[in-house]
Amino acid sequence: MATFERFDAHVREHAREYVDELKELIRLPTVSAQGRAVDETGAAVLARAKRAGVAAEALRADGGPPTIVGETGAGKRTLLVYDHYDVQPPDPEGEWTTPPFEPTERGGVLYGRGVSDNKGNLMARLQAIEAYRATIGELPLRVRVLYEGEEEIGSEHLASFVKRHADRLRADGCIWEAGYKDAAGRPTVSLGLKGIAYFELRVRGAKQDVHSSQATIIPNPAWRLVWALATLKDESDRITVDGLMDHVRRPTAADRALIEKLPLDEEGTKRIHGIAGFVRGLTGTELKLKHFFEPTCTVCGLTSGYAGPGSKTVLPAVASAKLDFRLVPDLEPDLVARLLRAHLDRRGFADVEIIPMHGERPSRWPADSDAAKAAVAACRATYGTEPVVYPLMVGSGPMAQVCDELRIPVVGFGAGNAASANHAPNENILLADYIDHIRAFGRFLHTFAGLRLD
Numbered sequence: 001m002a003t004f005e006r007f008d009a010h011v012r013e014h015a016r017e018y019v020d021e022l023k024e025l026i027r028l029p030t031v032s033a034q035g036r037a038v039d040e041t042g043a044a045v046l047a048r049a050k051r052a053g054v055a056a057e058a059l060r061a062d063g064g065p066p067t068i069v070g071e072t073g074a075g076k077r078t079l080l081v082y083d084h085y086d087v088q089p090p091d092p093e094g095e096w097t098t099p100p101f102e103p104t105e106r107g108g109v110l111y112g113r114g115v116s117d118n119k120g121n122l123m124a125r126l127q128a129i130e131a132y133r134a135t136i137g138e139l140p141l142r143v144r145v146l147y148e149g150e151e152e153i154g155s156e157h158l159a160s161f162v163k164r165h166a167d168r169l170r171a172d173g174c175i176w177e178a179g180y181k182d183a184a185g186r187p188t189v190s191l192g193l194k195g196i197a198y199f200e201l202r203v204r205g206a207k208q209d210v211h212s213s214q215a216t217i218i219p220n221p222a223w224r225l226v227w228a229l230a231t232l233k234d235e236s237d238r239i240t241v242d243g244l245m246d247h248v249r250r251p252t253a254a255d256r257a258l259i260e261k262l263p264l265d266e267e268g269t270k271r272i273h274g275i276a277g278f279v280r281g282l283t284g285t286e287l288k289l290k291h292f293f294e295p296t297c298t299v300c301g302l303t304s305g306y307a308g309p310g311s312k313t314v315l316p317a318v319a320s321a322k323l324d325f326r327l328v329p330d331l332e333p334d335l336v337a338r339l340l341r342a343h344l345d346r347r348g349f350a351d352v353e354i355i356p357m358h359g360e361r362p363s364r365w366p367a368d369s370d371a372a373k374a375a376v377a378a379c380r381a382t383y384g385t386e387p388v389v390y391p392l393m394v395g396s397g398p399m400a401q402v403c404d405e406l407r408i409p410v411v412g413f414g415a416g417n418a419a420s421a422n423h424a425p426n427e428n429i430l431l432a433d434y435i436d437h438i439r440a441f442g443r444f445l446h447t448f449a450g451l452r453l454d
């Protein structure tokens with residue numbers, strides 16, 4: 001029997017057991033935002049990794065949750081597996097059909113908080129390591145794991161942890177936590193993430209709200225804020241923060257080739273969002289290039305004065321805006337903060353206070369790395385179809401803190417789907433996709449180690 005026929009047969013045989021084991025992990029309500037069950041889950045994950053033969057230990061960084069590191073196998077190549085064991089709060093809990101921490105199967109779908117983001121992938125990859133040993137033999141490469149417990153609240157301790165423990169994390173390639181089939185059911189492989197810089201902009205006027213008849217002589221912070229915001233972007237949606245676009249890496253010919261192949265269902269997207277057209281009236285390749293290779297500058301919220309029913313003639317004392325920038329290489333949160341400050345000062349808006357709230361660097365890796373090539377080969381062999389390769393995902397995460405810091409080319413593929421509802425009620429994965437991720441990851445180990453798939 002060919003190598004992976006044996007592997008697949010074993011995975012099929014143990015499918016029930018695998019899913020039950022995932023359910024056990026889902027039952028732990030690991031909501032890092034509320035500090036729930038974090039230590040308990042860290043301990044469970046550590047025990048599970050050890051059972052899979054990973055020489056692992058839980059380390060605690062400056063009061064953070066346990067971070068699990070470990071390694072198993074031997075060979076010329078080393079793979080780093082990054083996953084997180086914490087989950088988002090289940091709110092609004094009333095909108096779940098079945099309780100978030102009571103994993104439930106309905107019609108071939110498994111529901112529960114964390115099945116897709118990210119406990120499912122974490123568990124599937126350990127099960128794949130075991131299945132590989134049971135059917136093929138000792139791992140042909142060294143596998144290192146890094147499981148953190150605060151990804152969903154900003155990975156505060158990860159950067160310093162990675163610096164301190166770099167020698168235990170270095171690798172030739174990394175598989176990142178998440179991965180999804182797209183809306184058409186095609187497997188996807190991703191090669192990076194956008195970064196993010198989140199700010200609050202605040203302007204203060206009079207020491208308290210004033211009767212609006214005084215607006216003839218008393219400055220209005222709401223207008224100050226609106227005028228300041230209006231300088232950040234023009235009406236054709238071009239970011240006009242001085243110098244910001246100079247730091248945007250232009251897509252290469254290879255990037256454009258990847259983009260040409262990416263599906264983007266324009267009509268479906270317009271229908272889902274109830275919009276008549278896209279920004280700047282873009283369509284086709286130009287639309288995709290903007291989506292994947294351009295940064296954003298988004299007013300996420302505006303607060304000032306009176307916004308209740310009826311009218312209230314008030315001159316507000318304070319105005320604030322929440323603003324996020326999604327970042328592409330070579331933009332970084334600190335750089336954006338500096339450019340934004342200088343831009344506002346130059347225009348006389350020194351009174352606009354900038355409060356940095358959250359930042360993550362972008363991380364982008366080439367499509368011809370060994371990890372990327374192995375991921376594509378593993379997906380092709382598992383799903384019998386060519387995966388769709390995304391040069392980067394438009395969301396953000398702590399990828400740069402691990403992969404840019406240690407210079408490890410990264411790749412993402414996993415058990416999720418386009419309707420997995422991460423961070424939302426009724427988070428789910430297809431049971432078939434879960435089993436397929438075990439199959440795909442087993443093949444990835446094999447081919448990343450330099451062995452042929454058959």
Ligand SMILES: [Zn+2]
Nearest residue numbers: 117152422423
């Ligand atoms: Zn998440």
